[in-house]
Amino acid sequence: MTQTAEYSKPLPRPTLISKPFWDGLRQEKLLVQRCRNCGRLQHYPRPHCIVCLSQDLEWAEMSGRGTVYSFTVVRRPAHPAFAADVPYVLAVIELEEGPHMSGNVVGTPVEEVRIGLPVTAVFDHVTPEVTLLKWRPAG
Ligand SMILES: [Zn+2]
Helix, strand or coil: CCCCCCCCCCCCCCCCCCHHHHHHHHCCCCEEEEECCCCCEECCCCCCCCCCCCCCEEEEECCCEEEEEEEEEECCCCCHHHHHHCCEEEEEEEECCCCEEEEEECCCCHHHCCCCCEEEEEEEECCCCCEEEEEEECC
16 A cells, blocks of 8 residues: 555554564564464464463464454544544454454445455555554455
8 A cells, every 4th residue: 555654643552572563564474473382373462372371472474364253334533533534444354364353444335344254464554664454355
């Protein structure tokens, strides 16, 4: 997507734990933590496995394919910076590998979004440092 010099919306602030996720997005890779002890994939990033509490975690690249698990159509912006975007879709996406993650569904009228809709990752390079993960209908 296009990159603008004047991006006025709130931006994520990566932490030591989440930085690899954000670095991956910048390289157009969707990375999720995987536990080396039990194999569980998890998102959002944490310091330990949510199943076995192991701190032996690695980063695994996901396919970028998923389906809409749940969604809402935002018609009143939660922040003034998003006023020009309404209505827009905020969804929970179920990756084909299993983990869930939230994001906007773009590239389609909001009326076309359905639970179960196949989607693919969109890497939106909003600033030179920050890439946001969004989703668009597959195919
Ligand atoms: Zn584990």
